[in-house]
Amino acid sequence: MSLGTSLRGLTAVHKGTHQLFARINTPAPVSSSDFYLHPAIMDSALQACVALLADMDMPPVQAMQPVALDTLTIVSGCTGEMYAWVRYSPEPQPEGTLARLDVDLCDEQGNVCVKMRGLELSYFSDSPTLSSTAGYNAETTGETWDKISYLPRWEEQAVLPQKTAKDHKSVLIACSGHGYQFETAIQDFYKQHSHCKATLVRLSNKTKQLADTEWACDISDAGDLQKCLQKTEAIDAFYFLAMNEKAQQPFSYKELADNQERNEIQMLRIVKYLKQSNKIGEKIDTYILTLDNHSVDQSSNQCFGAGVAGLGYSLAQGKYQFLVRNIDLSSEDIKNKLHQATVFESVYNEPPSGRGEIFKLQAGRRYRQLFLPLNWDAGNMPSIRQNGVYIIAGGSGSVGKIITRKLIEKYNARIVWIGRSAGDSEKVQTALQLHKEFIGRVSYFQADVKSPESMQHALGLIKEQYAEIHGAIFAGMVFDFENSIDETTEAEFRAILEVKTLGSWIFYDALKNEPLDFMCYFSSGQAYSFSGASKLSAYATAIASADRLVQYINQGAAFPVGIINWGFWKYSVNVIAQETQGVATENLDALEDDEGFECFEKFVNELKMGRINQVLCMKVPKQMEALMNSKTDEYAAFTNELAACSALELEIPREKIDALKKAHEKNQLENWLAKLLFHLFNNMIEWSGPSVPTTIADLQKQCNIKDKYLPWFNEGLNMLAGHNYVQLKGDLIVHWKEIDNKAIIEEWQVQKQKYCDDIEFKSLVILLDECIQKLPQVLQGHLLATDIIFPNSSMEKVEGIYKNNATSDTFNEIVANGAVAYLQHKLITGPQTRLRILEIGAGTGGTSAIVFPKLRPFQQSIEKYCYTDLSKAFFFHAEKNYMPENPYIQCQRLDIEKPIQDQGIEIGSYDLIIATNVLHATKNIRNTLRNAKAALHKNGFIILNEMSDKSLTTHLTFGLLDGWWLFEDANLRIPNCPGLYSSGWQQVLEEEGFVSVKFPVKDAHILGQQIIMAQSDGVVRQKITKTANQKTELPPRQASQTVEPKKNLAQKTATRDQTGAKYQRTYKKQHPGLFIRHFKDVFR
Structure with a gap:
């Protein structure tokens, strides 16, 4: 374990027989007066306990941990120099512990200040402890969930039914990068419609007409867009492709700035041009396409053009004619041009979203983002270090000031603010005055987070003052309540966007080599479509872009990097009400300071543990609940972490596998089964075979097969087609092979005997033969398949398939x-x-x-080995055959x-x-x-x-x-x-x-x-289940009342089969605990 300077207080150790005397000094960075019972001194006392045990026969580098303490008596507070007397306790040592010790802490005069009795230590174990999630249920979830924390996740949705083609006559396709030439798949689709003209605009560094309906357009000249589109009629379909197959990390500040110009700025420019030039039909189907910006499995993502999704929110929520689809595609799906047409069909089929919500299309599946109520792990202690140094970009802002105060009050932190304003400006000085009681705890450095040089210069000055930086928070933002697409200018839009996007990257780039505990980016609910964006076009764009960028950064960072998407804070709401006219705040349900900071603390814990890297923290107003895809009947929680096991050296029985593979190559059982099934169908239609072509439905009627078996019947025909007995075209059977039906059964009887003589196949073939013989009765509804496979509810016929x-x-x-x-x-x-195994x-x-x-x-x-199944009938088998030699089994x-x-x-x-x-x-x-x-x-x-x-x-x-x-x-x-x-x-x-x-x-x-x-x-x-918290209440017992078993229950127990009675006698002799548990189960 690597200890920081604050935990290096053990300065001398004098070991005797079964006891030890140690000197402990309060470490220099902290004062003994800071704590009554100083944690550094207490930790040093534990280190002294380990020193006493060092002469035991202990495995090297095996860590120990305290597991219990009988009593702790505090006589007086700690002093700067303390002495620890550690010895073995006279009380008996509990089983399973390494040692039981008594410890006294004395001051320099020998006065006992602290007494610890019965301190038990054990080896550090990977045995799991119960998570704080234990006990969650429908009733208690409301108590344990803080009502503000949500975990974003992606969830698969039903595949949409195919819709009729849209009557698009004039289509605009704009692409900003190299997205596997997916734009050509769109062009090819519309070329099939002679009445439609599709114009392709490639956003580039120069303007040039490439073909009759294709242009390269210079992004540096706003006027060139008019040249490209001057002959275009009113647009009724608009595709913006913000996709780049070549985007890779790391990239430079200039590449990021260029990315922003090619995507977010260009989409804004095109939308404004179409509106101002009346190039829009009554309605315009709008498709905003990004590539790999979102990861369904929370792994890797790209960030190229991610902000256009946020602009899509504003476009969809504004009073415009744009019917917006916000779709993130997957590279794996479109990099093969043969698959692009299929992917485009899904894009084309996507319905518009009234709020511009993002959907993810991947591997033929459609995903939507949901928000799970998050139950934090209350058992974890805050992991933010005491006396740490934390940089906050935008620290003088509303949330930055709250976090600053709380970090100082709770963790004695030293805070460094970074901002664009001069240090002596009224804004900065006013903010600093709010923290004047924390003398020397808050400092301010001027820097522009959009300038790499400015940030590097500020960091150099900061490091002259502080030897180490322990954490960093990015809270920088520019906000404008009146910034709709119609109202904003490119300059205003760019200014808001750059602080979040370029600022986020430059902030990380400046600190990427620092040994930070964490880096946390403060984002907003505007990252999601349920938040209002109609008047926040630039801010929604900036947040959507920055969030994807931060997730991109996290993939290569040397320290944990995460995002908190905040809702409104009450302090911020009050400031808005005072400073902004015309903005209604009375309906905003906002976070209290303590609520928000507690969420920040818990998030940092989980971020450092690597369990999550993004959380939504907001009070959701009632009017927003309907817009938010939150799973109110589910919750997310955490389990405790044990050491990772990256690769197991698994023993593979290679010789057995190779032998089985060779035998498999020669095995003709599948071919025989196809022949027998085809023979059976012929038999069901009286040997003549159907007149082809015929429909599957007609054949079903001829065979008199029940509708419930139609899926089985269809698949049976598909398998026969694979063996070339039939040929299918959709629902039609177009070929039916002629075979000698009479010879098949005779040949099978011979072959079956060979299989039955082989232990490998015997059980399977006996079951197959009986199923095939009785198949017509099953398919026609005269016999249940369970009566064949599990006669009298017995597993006997299938046991040999699964073992032996x-x-x-x-x-x-x-x-x-x-x-x-x-x-x-x-x-x-x-x-x-001590391993715990669960078999399902x-x-x-x-x-x-x-x-x-x-x-x-x-x-x-x-x-423990927990032996589980749906049916308790299997437990008798386990108790008889496995428990005697494996006492750790529990059924x-x-x-x-x-x-x-x-x-x-x-x-x-x-x-x-x-x-x-x-x-x-x-x-x-x-x-x-x-x-x-x-x-x-x-x-x-x-x-x-x-x-x-x-x-x-x-x-x-x-x-x-x-x-x-x-x-x-x-x-x-x-x-x-x-x-x-x-x-x-x-x-x-x-x-x-x-x-x-x-x-x-x-x-x-x-x-x-x-x-x-x-x-x-x-x-x-x-x-969440409503039965989880229901407790069984027993009726009050009367003094004279006795409880006797009901007669029918006694009879049931008495008439249990002889095998059961034999088990009971065995339990009494060898495992009385098993018998008691079994009796309780029967009695219930």
Whole structure:
């Protein structure tokens, strides 16, 4: 651990037998009078405790931590020089702790000032502690949520239905950069309409006509735009492409300024020209397109032209004819020209937004930004350091002054203001006077944040006065309440824009080599369309641009960089009311000073921990609630952080995989199943085959197949088409192959016996054969598929598919190896680690049976293995077969489609989750992953064993079950199958906040399974449930009343099958705790 100068007070140590005497001096940077019980002295006393234990047989560089203290007695305050007497406590040492000590702190005269009794120390452990999110529910969320903090996230929306073509006659396309020539895809679309003329204007450094309807336009000459558009008729569709495929970091101040001129300024110029020259039809469909400005998975982004989105807010909210679509595209989608037409169809199909809201199009999906109520981690202590030095650009502004005062009052900070005004100006002096009681705590340096030279000069002066700078806040802004698109000029617009964009970059660039604890940018709710922007065209543009720039900066910064989007502060509202005429402030619900500063403190904590880097902090007025896409039935929270595990050395059974791959190449089972299915359809239509061409609907009628099985039927035909038995064109069957139906069954009987003689295939083929034989009865509604696959609710027929065959066992072995590798990694970083593992959908233990033997050598390092499933019936199997040798197992019912906390699983309480062939079997995979992720602490691992592709094997068995088709998110799944391809898992895991997504055996995916490993980023998203806080109230017990079991309950218990009785006798002998838990469960 690296300690700063304030925590280096231990100056001498004298060790005796089982005791120690140490001298402690108050460090120079701080005064002993600053604190009654000085934290530096207390920390030094703990360091002395560690020194006493140094002669123990302790692993090198293994950190210790205090875990408990019986009593703390303060007799008097600390002095500048103290002495610590540390010895072992006479009280017994609790199990699991390293030592139990008593400590006295004395002054120079030997007077005891502080007594600590029963100080318990232990090795620093990665065992998770419960997050402060524990206990969140519908009733308490209202109490724990501060009503002002929101976490912005992107959420997938339904794909829009295709709309009829718009009757565009005159189209203007303006492009400011090189966006994979996407503008040509737009041109090509309109070339198909002979009545439409599309004019392309390339914003450039010179003006030149390139073709009949294509111009290069000089951005430095406002008049040249008229030359390019003088022959253009009234525009009814306008595309502005602020896209640059070549934008990369780092870039220079000049490149940023040029970017601003090519995008935000040019779009303003074009809009104003179209309005002033009457070049607009009655309505103008407007498409504002950016590229990679927003990241769905909160990873990397670009910032080229990002401000045009904010200008789009103002354009949409003003009283104009512009029908605005604000769309951010993805490079991966358009860099291949073959895909551009498809992407443009989605752009063209996007409806206008009345407020200019941004939508993200990526990988064929449409995303909208939402705002989750954010429950801060109340368990974390503020991480802002005492006596730190903090630079605030714009510190003399309203919010800057509040933050300054609070930092000084609470953290004894020294604040450096940077501003454009002269130090002796009335504005600056008035602001400084407000802090006159903090003598020497606030200083002011004049600098223009839009000038790199000015900022560098100011920083040099600051560093002459302060040896270190610990944090930086950018609060610079220029604000104008009357700045609509009609009213603003390019000069006014540019002035407001430059402070936020150029200023943000130059501020960072000046400080990028300083060892800062954090850099925080103060932004505004104007970054989002729900905030009013009709009269704030430049400010909305500047905020939208600066936010994307700061997120861009964060990707390469050596310290945490983040953004707070503030709503109005009450102090600011009062200033506005006093200084600005004609602006109504009475309906503004604003932040109190303490509320805002507390949000700032908590954000800095999370920013430094790396859990979030942007938050919205505002009191949302009622009239704005309807405009804000806030999820009132969900919340976001945090789980505790443990050491990251970047790469596991996972043991791969390579010989087994290679053998399975060779066997797979020779396996003809899928071909046989296709032949048998085709034979069966022929049989259902009396061997003649359908008269082709025919519709699928007609064939369904001929086969008398129930409508509920139509999806299954359609997919069956698709699979047969893949095997060349049929040929499909849309809903038409245009070819039906002729085969010898009678010979097929005879050949299959021979082949089936060969499969049944092979342990690898026996269970699967027996089940398949029975399903195929009874398939007509199932499809025609005479028999339930469950009666075939799970006769009498038994798992016997499917057990052999999930275990005791080479493929299943090999993939389960990889899962087990992953669990072992993770545990070994944790033991290296923390030898006292006690791992908590959660298995979702354990069932009959196909995976567990292989995991448990692998974990046996590490039994003492496992605190808990939570064996879960939807049905408690599986727990008897686990209790009989696994618990005797693995006492850390606990069985618990879990429905992973529901919030976990209501089911007795604490948020952030597990290190590792494993799940085999279970997560796909849920309605909404995102919701499922959110619930699973909620159980993990930050950096906790999830290991999944899932199907990698669809097959006739599954289609003819589990595909017949209703549950197979219950998924609601078909766009994420393998077509007509609940599974996900690897690319789908990668995308949805990353978008849900999992990092380091890996597929350790990609080459084995052809075997039908895949292993996925990922880590949690520590941000939890859960639904609020109204049952979570309902407590069961027992009726008052009367003195004479006795409680007897009801007769029917007693009878149920008495008539439990003999196997159950055998379990009970075993529990009494060997595991009485298990028997008691089982009895309680039965009694309930």
